[in-house]
Amino acid sequence: MTSSATAAAYAEIADLITRYARDEATDSAIDGLFVIKRSSPTMPLHCHQWPSFWLVAQGRKCVKVGDEELHYGVGDCLLVALDMPVTSRITHATEAEPHLCVGVAINPARLADLMGRLPEAASAAPDGVRGVAVNPASPELLDATLRLLRLLDRPQDVAAVAPLVEEEILYRLLSGPHGARLLHIAGAEGQGRRVTRAVAWLREHFAQPLRIEALAEQVGMSESSLHHHFKAVTNMTPMQYQKQLRLYEARRLMLAGLDVGAAGFEVGYQSPSQFSREYRRLYGQPPAKDIEAMRTPMAAE
Numbered sequence: 001m002t003s004s005a006t007a008a009a010y011a012e013i014a015d016l017i018t019r020y021a022r023d024e025a026t027d028s029a030i031d032g033l034f035v036i037k038r039s040s041p042t043m044p045l046h047c048h049q050w051p052s053f054w055l056v057a058q059g060r061k062c063v064k065v066g067d068e069e070l071h072y073g074v075g076d077c078l079l080v081a082l083d084m085p086v087t088s089r090i091t092h093a094t095e096a097e098p099h100l101c102v103g104v105a106i107n108p109a110r111l112a113d114l115m116g117r118l119p120e121a122a123s124a125a126p127d128g129v130r131g132v133a134v135n136p137a138s139p140e141l142l143d144a145t146l147r148l149l150r151l152l153d154r155p156q157d158v159a160a161v162a163p164l165v166e167e168e169i170l171y172r173l174l175s176g177p178h179g180a181r182l183l184h185i186a187g188a189e190g191q192g193r194r195v196t197r198a199v200a201w202l203r204e205h206f207a208q209p210l211r212i213e214a215l216a217e218q219v220g221m222s223e224s225s226l227h228h229h230f231k232a233v234t235n236m237t238p239m240q241y242q243k244q245l246r247l248y249e250a251r252r253l254m255l256a257g258l259d260v261g262a263a264g265f266e267v268g269y270q271s272p273s274q275f276s277r278e279y280r281r282l283y284g285q286p287p288a289k290d291i292e293a294m295r296t297p298m299a300a301e
Contacts, residue, residue, distance in 0.1 A: 006139060009146050010074060014057040016149040017100040029152060030162050032105035039098040042090045046248055046282070049086045051106035053173060054078040055137055055145055059099030060092040065132045066235030077137040079178040081106075082196050083203055084132060084234060085244035102145060104169055114170050115183065129192065131233045135177040144168045191229045194219045198230060202238065206245040207268035212238060247282050250275070255294060260287045 020028055021037035028035055034052075044064070054061075060073040064087040071091070072078050080086075093099035137145075148165045151158050174182055197219045202210075215238060216226040230238050246267040253263040264275035264287075276286055283290045 006142065009142050010057050013055070013102060013142075013146055013149060014100045016146075016152060017057055017102055018098075020149075020152050021100075026103070029155060030148065030158055032107065032166065033148060033152075033162075034103040034105070035149075036101040036103070037098050038090050038093050039095045040090075040093055042093075044087045044089045046085070046087050046244075046251070048245070048248060049080045049084050049088075049132075051082055051108065051111075052080050052103050053106065053169075053178070054080075054101055054103040055142070057100040057102065058097055059090060059101075061088065061099065061101065062091050063088045063132065065130075066240070068130075068235050070132065070134050072134045075136055076134050077141060077178070078134050079132065079173065079181065081131045081178075081182055082233070083199050085236075085241065085248055086132070102149060104145070104148065104166065106170065106173075107166070110163075110167060111170055111182070114167060114174065118174065129181050129233070130235065131181070131195075132235075133178065133181055138172060138176045141169065141172040141176060144172055191221070191225070192233060194221050194226075195229050195233045198226060198238065199234070199241070202242050202245065206242050206249070207266070209268070210239060210242050243278060244282070247279055250279065250287070251283070251291070251294075254287060254291045263287070 017035045017037055021035045026034040026036050038059075049063075054072075055077055056073050056075075058074060060071065061078075063070045063072075063078060065084060070078065073092070090099045144165055148162065148169065151162055151165070173179065198215055198221075201215060201218060212223050212226065216223045219226065221229070227237060230236070230241070234241055236244070246269070250263040250267045250269075253266060254260065258266065260276075261272055264272055264279075269275035269278075279287045279290070285293065
């Protein structure tokens, strides 16, 4: 794409997001396609991020993984290669120029199938690559994303065409600067794939006591290797990862009406004081006060 073609593509993406984004909802009529429009900066949002990529058409955003912050805006592509607890916030948005963003979920089965058809020359990155990264969006990825968004105007074509475009998007990710990262995390062999299995176990069993030696044995790694590679990929230790999952889920349960003590117990805390202490360390306030603030109209801005 020429610079003028790239600008035109972003302008059309921005128009499509503006027309199809609905208030707080981010999903769309196409499964796995998400559109976001926000007219003001936001407070940090602690959430679980699934494998996906995100393209900003207007405004800027920041994602924090562990203690590392990634800032991205127009022209950038954020890739999340595995399930991650993150903190995200929109850093630039106004009524006149709202934050506009499109995201596409990465289907693991489709990714694995496509990887099996890649040339043998395709190779993974060295061990230690981070599972979340920002890189410039290639013209080919931009074009494929735009074509997927255009299907929102042609709902009769979605069932037949959307899977084809989604597969092209995966191919563009694999063949671009994010490719080695995806291969490292999602490949059939290697330490990156073992970390992915450890992440999946923690997602499924986060409320259970964590025994590092048992987790290491389950994924076929030594304890020291698990710590080293898990930290390299997620920027967290397994214990820190589990703690964030627990606290995110506890916050969700309390917002849904569960009391503080029951929420802490439900996610695996035996000590109410430890739960309150770790919750405050992450969210800045004790559980009850944080939930009260979250329920005020100001917290939704």
